Amino acid sequence: MKTIHRAARLALGATAGLALALSSTTAATAATWELRDLKQRMCVTPSSGHPSTYFVAAVVGSWSTTVQIGLRNLPPGSTSAGGTAIAPGSNYPNPDNGATTINGFVQISIAPLPAGVYTPLLTASDGTETQTTPVTINVKQNCY
Known part of the structure; x- marks a missing residue:
């Protein structure tokens, strides 16, 4: 059971990190x-x-x-x-x-x-x- 919770936390952390990276990329590529x-x-x-x-x-x-x-x-x-x-x-x-x-x-x-x-x-x-x-x-x- 601990392995499932740990895997879920890692997946959630990776998803949050990806979302932050993508939101930063979108802001950085706005037209100048x-x-x-x-x-x-x-x-x-x-x-x-x-x-x-x-x-x-x-x-x-x-x-x-x-x-x-x-x-x-x-x-x-x-x-x-x-x-x-x-x-x-x-x-x-x-x-x-x-x-x-x-x-x-x-x-x-x-x-x-x-x-x-x-x-x-x-x-x-x-x-x-x-x-x-x-x-x-x-x-x-x-x-x-």
């Missing part, structure tokens, strides 16, 4: 970077769309793995050839004026679309965490 919302907007006409353009990205902070920029939830018929792979490094706003360096972009071809507002998501992923920010495509007759 951020995809900034640059409030990007684009206007295109319904009949022509835009055959080749891009949205830009500002990833700030520091990261130790490649951050891949992309787009999802594209308007119908629109495509993206992909975006920048941002190498490990860092990017911080200028302390004097707050200016942020653009360090990524993603290409998009916007198909002719019915008039309306479309909101795809600009994405940044380090393979563990994915962050998104909306971009706006306004489709209307006059973009002046």
